[in-house]
Amino acid sequence: MSNTVSVGIADLNVVRSPDTLVTFALGSCVGICLFDPNVKAAGLSHILLPNSAQIPGNNTPMKFADTAIPMLVKKMEALGANPSRMKAKIAGGAQMFASMSNASIANIGARNVEAVKATLQRLRIPIITADTGENYGRTLYFNADDFMMTIRSPKRGVWTG
DSSP states (O other), X not given: OOOXXXXXXXXXXXXXXXXXXXXXXXXXXXEEEEEETTTTEEEEEEEOBSOGGGSTTOOOGGGBHHHHHHHHHXXXXXXXXXXXXXXXXXXXXXXXXXXXXXXXXXXXXHHHHHHHHHHHHHTTOOEEEEEEOSSOOEEEEEETTXXXXXXXXXXXXXXXX
C-alpha cells in the first residue's frame, strides 16, 4: 500500500517506493524532484526564493534553492541514495506577477529556476525533465515507484514527464 506525502511551501521530504510526494501552489516557486533509481528513493523540495544570502539571518533554509537542495540531497543519502546516481525533474517558476512594476518581484519565477539549475549543476545532478515558466500555477506529484512527475494545472490540464 502506498502513501501520498505532502510537501508544503519552503519544505522538503523524501520517500521510498511505492510512495508519492505532492506539493501544491507552485506559482513562482519551484518544485525540485530528485531520485536514485538504484534504491527507489525520491525527494521533493518546494523552494520559494533563489538565494539565502538575499535575506541575512533567515532561519528557514528550506525556503531557498541554494540551501534546500543540498539539504534534500542529504536526506536522500540517509535513505541510501548516492548523489552520483541522482537525477532531477523540476517544475514551477511561473511569472505570476507580470503586472507588477517591481522587476525583482515580477521575474522571481525565472530567478528561482535559474538558481535551481545552478545549484543542481554545482552538485552535478542532471535535470532530465523540466516544466517551468509560463504564467500558471501547478500542482506536482512525484511517484517514487516509476519516478514520473505529474503536473496538474487548471490552465493546462495534466502533463506527465
